[in-house]
Amino acid sequence: MLTAKLALRNILRNRRRSILTILSMGGGYLLLSFMLAMTEGSYNHIIDVFTRDHTGHIQIHQGNYLERPSLYKTIDHAAPLITQLKKDNQVTGITPRIYGPSLAYGKDKTFPANVIGIDPIAEASTTYLKNKVQQGHYLSNGMTSHGYYPAMVGQALAKNLHLTIGDELVLISQGIDGSIANDIYEITGIVGTQDSYERMNVYLSLSAMQQFLSMGDQVHELAISLTHQTYAAPFANQLQQWFKLQEHEPYRALTAAPWQVVESTFFNSMQADKKGNYISMGILIFIVSIGVLNTVLMGILERTREFGVLKAIGTRPAAVFRLIMLESLILAAASCIFGLIFALPANYWLTVVGITLPEPIDMGGILFETMLGEITMFSMGVPALVVIGSTLLVSLVPGIRASRISPLKALQAA
Template structure:
């Protein structure tokens, strides 16, 4: 307690210098915290959208399907498997999918398409597919009056084949049994705009896809949505333990979209360089303050050593003074960052032009309020302050009393 009191009195000796140092460190904390808030918030938006829209949080597939997806790597979808996965804590939605390719025909033209078989109700609960319908209506399981199954087609498919809502689409492909797969479908809806990820899609009911590709009762993927994409690894482990089938692979979205995940991680780490530069510049100022303080008190340290103060206590005193400055600065920086981060989280940064991704409109980059956003800058500044105090502390501890008192 005495050391803390002494350290507090020492930092108040030159109040102007102490104030400038605290404001410098608090400003660094504010900049780092705000940048982290905006960065984490924008990445959170992108990853939450991507996982819901594309991969889900966890996928169940046949071993090797993710690396080399083919028509033949399918597995049987049973009610017991669905029930087992649904009962795992944290699972919010499960949707089966069949994915392959085909050649689509309109009245006079053909175009290669990507066929996706889905359960309309389950898919709507898991992804944004239902929000992407730009014309017509969302997919249903019921055939039309003439007995044709309905499909939704991507905007590019509609343009290339000159198809609209209510027109007929012919698909030709290969069945899993080696037979020629071909059938006629009725266009119920059109998805998104040309240039969207689903511009070449043909989405049909799961039963229709199973019949078309000759995959009775089988699917290629079970896409699972959890409560948070950040907990996908842990959720995949729980599902793996519950399913316990060695022929099935339970993969988190980080594995399913490995290249995308690695790109996002590298981009995020690159952005951290700016934060470290800010902290480095703040540390230079703090180091200057601590060194000046030690040099000004050289004679005082000589007297303290002459009356029996140990070098370790002098070192601890310098360390405590520096950390005390850092703590005060972090508290002040936290108070300044709180309303700023709250504003970014609630209001966000409006984009000059709203950005539409696959029919979903993004108009703001939003911040994030989290322990990490406020705790990480504090941790970095405290560690940096500790390291900065080591050199001046060693200098004070090594002072020779006779030489030091000559400066008095």
């Protein structure tokens, strides 16, 4: 208790210097919190847009389909698995998909196309595909009024084949039973842009695709969206363990991969960019720490005779060391409280309003117009730990010096 009183007295004795120190460290807390909220919020927003574009947060395949895709690596009896997964509160959407490279024939030209069979309703609840329709309307189940299955094509493919809404599209591929797959479809929608993921795709309803490739109820992929992208890796691990415990052979051979694995190149590039931001934060922390070190050193040099008196009357070196460290801790805590008062409204504004980009970024047909922040325990707690930790760290050397000083030399100091 006595040590705390002495620490408060010493801090209040030179109010101007203490206030400047609190302002300096509080400003460091504010900047760190703002940078972390901006960084984490922007990355999470980009990841959400990217994963909701087409990848999903988790993908389920048969065996090593992700590394070596094959028409014959299918998920059998997918419907019961989908029903089971939908019961989990973290799952917000799950959509089955079938992939089949095909030759597409338009009015007078042919072009290779990636044909994807989807459940239109499930896909709309899992990805942004429905929002990316540029012409016509979104894919539907059933047949058109002309007796054809509807097809939705990417904009680049439609341009290459000179196709528009209402035209016929012929697809030729190989069925899973070894037969030649061919059929005629009616274009009801054009989706994406010239540079988006969908540019060379053809989308058919799941039933139309299964009939086209003679696949029965088999699918190639299950894409899952979760309440938040940070749950992807642990949820995929739990799902993989659950597959291993299943008695049915088809489920034991399944693999669950989070978006970090499915889109490893994108994930690695973001991690590298994050490291660059952390270097900038480290420089800011260093500058704040130098200011704190200067304040602590000045305080100790001015009080050298005082420490000599304390040592002369029998004060233990450990007590002197605790006194200095407690003073630094109080200053750091006060700085964090001061910084928090300004950081909360600033980060709230960043989370709700954000920073509008001068030029929107096209991410596969989805315009990324605003950089949003995110208020989390990480963005608010880490700056406090950094400020307090760096303050205590730079106070160690002055504290040890003051605790070991000789009373005679201290009292002789000018």
